[in-house]
Amino acid sequence: MIDKDNTKYKKNASEYETVHGIVHRCCKTILPISSEVLELLLHKSGDISRKELAQKFPKLWGPFSILGEAVEELLCTLDGKPYYLPDALRTHGDLNAAIRSIAVPIFMEEAQMMLQNQATPHHVTSNHLQQQQVAAPSPEQSQCAAPHSEIHDNSAMHYSDSDSID
Numbered sequence: 001m002i003d004k005d006n007t008k009y010k011k012n013a014s015e016y017e018t019v020h021g022i023v024h025r026c027c028k029t030i031l032p033i034s035s036e037v038l039e040l041l042l043h044k045s046g047d048i049s050r051k052e053l054a055q056k057f058p059k060l061w062g063p064f065s066i067l068g069e070a071v072e073e074l075l076c077t078l079d080g081k082p083y084y085l086p087d088a089l090r091t092h093g094d095l096n097a098a099i100r101s102i103a104v105p106i107f108m109e110e111a112q113m114m115l116q117n118q119a120t121p122h123h124v125t126s127n128h129l130q131q132q133q134v135a136a137p138s139p140e141q142s143q144c145a146a147p148h149s150e151i152h153d154n155s156a157m158h159y160s161d162s163d164s165i166d
Contacts, residue, residue: 016102022082023106026074031114033067041071042111046078046104077103 030038037057041048053060053071061068076082080096080103089095 015099016106018084019077019082019099019102020106020110022077022084023074023103023110026070026077027107027110027114029070030067030074031118033070035115035118037067037071038111038115041074042108042115046075046107048075050075074107078107 027038030041034057037053037060040053040056050061050072059065060071073083078100080098080100081090082099082103085095
């Protein structure tokens with residue numbers, strides 16, 4: 001029984017990761033091209049007809065439209081019918097409902113986070129400054145480092161016991 005439950009958990013975790021990857025990729029593709037499309041999808045919780053989208057965004061499904069392809073893939077995933085499923089499984093009601101129950105919350109979180117990140121100006125944080133300080137040497141450090149031509153060869157110097165400091 002444990003193996004069966006463990007296998008079921010692994011399948012669900014794998015499905016979650018797959019759906020999350022698709023949703024993230026689609027949102028990442030849609031956002032820079034048209035944040036308005038992503039905002040509308042978020043406002044409707046991903047539950048919008050293609051007809052309504054086409055009315056609001058007439059050029060969405062034009063030929064060779066990267067935006068249209070990303071929106072279509074996202075809508076199919078939110079419908080519980082992602083492209084990676086074989087045709088026979090894309091019409092399986094229970095499976096569609098299970099995938100939809102995973103996809104919609106992931107989409108809501110991803111879209112909201114991406115839209116907030118886009119709307120928020122990127123301020124310099126103390127963590128960012130610390131990273132810059134680690135990456136770039138301070139003026140004192142750069143002055144201490146002698147250029148290669150100024151490095152002296154001390155191998156010719158000889159010290160004796162009488163030269164030592166007491």
